[in-house]
Amino acid sequence: MRAIVKTKPGTGFELIDVPKPEIGPHDALIRVKAVGICGTDVHIYQWDAWSRARIRPPVVGGHEFVGVVEALGRDVRHIEPGVRVSGEGHITCGHCRFCRTGRAHICQNVRIIGIDRDGCFADYLSMPADNLWPVPDEIADRHAAIFDPLGNAMHSVTAADISGRSVLIIGAGAIGLFSTAIARAAGASKVLVSEPNAMKREIAARVGADVVFDPAAGDIGAALLEATEGLGSEVVMEMSGSAAGLKSAFGFVQNGGDVVLLGLPADEVAVNWARDIIFKGITIHAVSGRRMYDTWYRCQRFLLGGRVDIDPVITHTIRLEDFEKGFEALLTGKAAKVVMTL
């Protein structure tokens, strides 16, 4: 079968032929229909410091997918071949402290498809059947393929009390844009987005931002205060992963407010803890992964109920064999979300 593989240390991926994967007694074999390219895939493509430390080539890339169950291991009872599925790419151990207390998203022994084991950028994918998410017919493949990052956005938005409060989203990459749509649908009274890329700002406005700011055009502080009754935003979601974004998150949050952290700064970042955090009496929520499977249910209901329109975020839909174009568009800031079909 075809697969996009990190064949060896170094930049890039290769589209090559590899054997169809085998399945164990609790696994499912999935014929992949569509996949999403995540920022993590881009990091692996670039072979950055994190990738060099974590990835052991060769490995098939990709963790966002939709497909059809083609075969099942002998011990799988709760799902049938032919069912269309997306899936949770975090394969958790089930036995650690966190798995045993309903917090599998921070499992100590997690192995992630496309990172620690073969992923979904291929004609077929093998993974535990317990991780599959059957998809209702009403949900299109291009949406089902990106349930994973939509879930990160849902996890972020529901980390704080959002209903009837203002929300500032710093960084409108794919998850920032999904969070914009979800924050609007989830009850934010005002959605503010700060993003230097003009195309992404425009998408933000289309999916639900009330106000967009360009932080590259100068300090947005005064404009933000004007938009928030002089008090700053009640919730701030840091999704840029930049040091500047992180510092500004604490500057822009209202006293007593909430900061949600999803973006991953590459290095240590210094902040003024006394002035910007402690005296303000804020709460900071660090978000990693997706709550299993509460975020999946909430995302699905929002899609089924027509509460969110995420199509503007999918700027590119290409064929798997054109994957280089997808990575190119993401690396040059021309794409928000790239979906590849098979």
Next chain:
Amino acid sequence: MRAIVKTKPGTGFELIDVPKPEIGPHDALIRVKAVGICGTDVHIYQWDAWSRARIRPPVVGGHEFVGVVEALGRDVRHIEPGVRVSGEGHITCGHCRFCRTGRAHICQNVRIIGIDRDGCFADYLSMPADNLWPVPDEIADRHAAIFDPLGNAMHSVTAADISGRSVLIIGAGAIGLFSTAIARAAGASKVLVSEPNAMKREIAARVGADVVFDPAAGDIGAALLEATEGLGSEVVMEMSGSAAGLKSAFGFVQNGGDVVLLGLPADEVAVNWARDIIFKGITIHAVSGRRMYDTWYRCQRFLLGGRVDIDPVITHTIRLEDFEKGFEALLTGKAAKVVMTL
């Protein structure tokens, strides 16, 4: 000045001339511009058992209002004459356990305008300046006049986690309808409303209900299960005050879900605690009054942000002197919310 007064025990109100009220050192004198008729006013009109036990005539009715500050007591510093205001009608003591811990909505010594002291169905109203709510210009008088019941709805909707979950509202009186609009804006993935009055069901659909049920046409259980993936609603808000509504709330809520109680049953109601509450592992939130003043801020932001359209709920706008028509419309189920202008 003119005032609608419960002059003596018995049915009805009278529009009579009374002296303009005086103000103490911490009070404000407000020239009333518009008022809303609450279900409580209707109970007082009818002189029901609760009214007979609580009301000591003569008393001017009404507690929902918007007006303009005309004069201020000598110790008032934080507000100016000429400001347009609505206000919290619960005059709280400030010194009891509940007032001292941010829960003034359950103050032990509360006195309510229009119930325990003269209310706003009059040309002028005197009340403590601390209870006033300055209203931004963008908010129309008819909306500012009904901040009070809108706040009850906000309190109810925010009592449970709503974002991305299904909500069933039982009883579409004014607060049920406001709750419909707010639940939609606050992030419910599906808003279901059960109401026997066809006009109110139609309003519910206009302000945000995805599905409306007529409980008078037969058991809605099967239809509800179909609308909720076979599991019942994740949140149920009981706003009918009827024994049947209360019993059905516990029957219709999903295991592990939330029931919000606002409607006030006149008598004791028996329920199957083991089967419908304890084995289901639900949480029940009893709602009384409005959280001061968090619910006011959230309502205002939703209005300013265009998140809710409450105009369909205001079925009647009449002059103060036509108050009998307003009570008549409410008593016969022809009105949802009646606003009276002065």
Next chain:
Amino acid sequence: MRAIVKTKPGTGFELIDVPKPEIGPHDALIRVKAVGICGTDVHIYQWDAWSRARIRPPVVGGHEFVGVVEALGRDVRHIEPGVRVSGEGHITCGHCRFCRTGRAHICQNVRIIGIDRDGCFADYLSMPADNLWPVPDEIADRHAAIFDPLGNAMHSVTAADISGRSVLIIGAGAIGLFSTAIARAAGASKVLVSEPNAMKREIAARVGADVVFDPAAGDIGAALLEATEGLGSEVVMEMSGSAAGLKSAFGFVQNGGDVVLLGLPADEVAVNWARDIIFKGITIHAVSGRRMYDTWYRCQRFLLGGRVDIDPVITHTIRLEDFEKGFEALLTGKAAKVVMTL
């Protein structure tokens, strides 16, 4: 092997010889060392209405146990033979809405050992290895055997905010007494217990109650108010399962407080919802089962840290073959908790 079996419909259990149970690929075979008798076992012994509707004889009784792993199914990886274990008797499906969202304690398809399948009142027990709880050496068998009801108590106590607040426990059966000890250890500023049985009141005082009341000696309302600064208890835990206990829970709770419901009334119970629940603005938490496995961790830490002394609750330790004496003691109110050793 020996087993205490409900062999046929009707009162009582029989100690008979049955075949040693088999194990499937994910199961463990446990050599039982000690078991606890639960109130549910007493209901089954009595063959009450609930038992008649639920139990399908023959079935081995019992669900509270400690034992040693003797053999494991072929797919079990995370545990070894020889490990001492207690276990969660609720065998959950893993695939329903509730299991998938960290709420397995309300699994739709739960099967309970000793109720829906053979239990632990026997020399050997077979159950899924995922449900086992390895027990540290520092914890005695008699304590490990009753992790299950201790978990119900922990679930109840942690359902509401306890730290620095007063707690009234209505009904001092075994779970009420465990809740007394845990409420004290978990930070209640004052623990009040209402119980008609003098022996149980005395145990309550020994394990942590600050004040005990005898509801059979007359209305405890005045004494309760005196003990709670005139306001009622901030948290009330209803653990008697009686109609009178349930009604009094709502009467005795402070405005704005929390009521935790664990006791199961046999019939419908009527309460004054408006006066005792809605106007009071309380929150009601219905508790079913144990949160998996958060309550297990918390119980274990309290035991290891010496935070609770539950020995006074274990009034009887007998041999398995003397089970009739244990049931007799429980049925006549002479026992709080009975542990049987093998």
Next chain:
Amino acid sequence: MRAIVKTKPGTGFELIDVPKPEIGPHDALIRVKAVGICGTDVHIYQWDAWSRARIRPPVVGGHEFVGVVEALGRDVRHIEPGVRVSGEGHITCGHCRFCRTGRAHICQNVRIIGIDRDGCFADYLSMPADNLWPVPDEIADRHAAIFDPLGNAMHSVTAADISGRSVLIIGAGAIGLFSTAIARAAGASKVLVSEPNAMKREIAARVGADVVFDPAAGDIGAALLEATEGLGSEVVMEMSGSAAGLKSAFGFVQNGGDVVLLGLPADEVAVNWARDIIFKGITIHAVSGRRMYDTWYRCQRFLLGGRVDIDPVITHTIRLEDFEKGFEALLTGKAAKVVMTL
């Protein structure tokens, strides 16, 4: 009257004679009986950067006190002369967003006694009567005098879920030690304290610490992991205000755990947000002031119920005129809490 006054910019305080303060219509005049010296008073004594920016001499120092109401302003109704009182030193505006939503502890316009206006290190104190806290007879003067820092500790401990979880307190100054006692009483299953000062470690052990660490003796990481089942502490409370303490807080917290921040670092501190905060999925609670007046009630109940023993923390009880000795003891690390009597 006598007063300890910061008479002019520079180090130290002076005990001088000043006029007895006047009272306004809402104020109370309190004859002071005992006061506590806070770390903030020490900063003002030292005239550090924060003091130089904030304090406008001359000002009477001190904000922790107990005394007796001697006179009341003409509009005070709810308290009587002769009542023994402590008081909340944060004089809040009552009208800002935060005051109006039950979060007066982060009032935008707060003025603090002993900092922004004359304090309690004097024979008499004038402050708003609404800020007074009547003290039951059972509570000794030396305890009532330090309700303020005890409230900070209560605010910190109740910021996270503590019951049945491990808690590491970094920094055993007075608030760290009070937090140790309160964390134990509030239900922590294991209380761990890290503090370089041997005397304070010894006090920590006396008031409730299960384990104490000396961070000056080498990295405590391995010992901490051993004490926490290899996972780190579920809750970490940073109370040292040092950069090292802050960094270690994030290193020592368990994945999915909570960090409570009270200590105020003087400068910016850099941390590894990705590794130590975001991937760990933790929640950070910044604590400023005391929740009015919920923390006061909880502290009082713990004192009345004998749940905490704070006497070991009060290392010095001196006369007001010996204040130099108190500051000296604090500056040299020989004191934990100093109480001065009048």
